[in-house]
Amino acid sequence: RAARAVMEAGEHVLMAGAGAEAFARQHGLEMVEPDFFSTEARRDQLRRALAAGQVALDHDTASGPLDETRKFGTVGAVALDRDGHLAALTSTGGMTNKRPGRIGDSPLIGAGTYADDRTAAVSCTGTGEAFIRVAAAHDVCARMAYGGQDLAAAARAVVEDALPAVGGRGGLIAVDARGRVAMPFNTEGMYRGLVRPGDAPTTAIFGASRRVPAPAR
Numbered sequence: 367r368a369a370r371a372v373m374e375a376g377e378h379v380l381m382a383g384a385g386a387e388a389f390a391r392q393h394g395l396e397m398v399e400p401d402f403f404s405t406e407a408r409r410d411q412l413r414r415a416l417a418a419g420q421v422a423l424d425h426d427t428a429s430g431p432l433d434e435t436r437k438f439g440t441v442g443a444v445a446l447d448r449d450g451h452l453a454a455l456t457s458t459g460g461m462t463n464k465r466p467g468r469i470g471d472s473p474l475i476g477a478g479t480y481a482d483d484r485t486a487a488v489s490c491t492g493t494g495e496a497f498i499r500v501a502a503a504h505d506v507c508a509r510m511a512y513g514g515q516d517l518a519a520a521a522r523a524v525v526e527d528a529l530p531a532v533g534g535r536g537g538l539i540a541v542d543a544r545g546r547v548a549m550p551f552n553t554e555g556m557y558r559g560l561v562r563p564g565d566a567p568t569t570a571i572f573g574a575s576r577r578v579p580a581p582a583r
C-alpha cells in the first residue's frame with residue numbers, strides 16, 4: 367500500500383526511512399510497530415545465521431538442498447496487460463543477518479526491478495549486491511534495446527554471464543512486450559509460475575514445469 371501511495375502521488379519514485387514512514391502516515395495508511403514483522407520462523411533463521419557467522423539468502427541452496435518448508439524468499443511479479451503495458455514488482459525481507467541500513471536490489475529500480483513498455487518487465491531474486499552491481503533488471507532491457515537481443519537471450523546473458531562474473535547467485539522472471547516469458551536462474555531451483563488468459567496456470571521449482579489445475583471460481 368505504501369508503494370502504491372508513492373506511485374500514485376507521482377512526485378517521487380523511491381522513499382526510505384523516517385520520511386517514507388511520515389509519507390505513509392500522511393496518506394492515512396495503517397501503521398504497525400516494527401515487531402509486527404518479527405516472526406518465530408524469521409527469528410529462528412536469524413539465530414542460525416548469527417551462529418554460523420553468515421549473511422544468508424533464506425532460499426539459497428549453496429549450503430544444502432532446497433527446503434520445501436522454508437519458502438520465505440522474494441516475491442516478484444511481472445505482467446503484460448491487454449493494452450500492452452508492462453509492470454514489475456518485487457517484495458523481499460532481504461538477506462538474513464544483513465547489517466541495519468542495508469538496502470538490497472529489490473526496491474532499486476533498474477537493479478532488482480524494472481519495466482519498460484518498449485522492452486520487458488523484470489523482477490529479480492538472489493544475492494542483491496551482485497544484482498545492484500550489474501544493474502541486472504535494466505541490463506536485460508538494455509541488451510534488448512541496444513543490442514537487439516530477444517528476451518530469452520538477454521535474460522540468459524544476465525543470469526549466466528553478467529551475474530556470475532561478480533559472484534551473483536539467483537534468477538529472474540521477465541515478460542516482454544509481445545508476451546514472451548523468460549525465467550532463468552543459476553541456482554538449483556527457483557519457485558515460479560505463469561498464467562495466461564485461457565491457459566491453465568503452470569508452476570515449477572527445478573528445471574521441469576508441472577501443470578496445476580486452474581483455481582475454482
Ligand code: ASP
Binds near residue numbers: 440469472478490494
Ligand atoms: N535479492 C534480495 C536481496 O538481496 C534477496 C532475495 O532475493 O531473497 O535483498
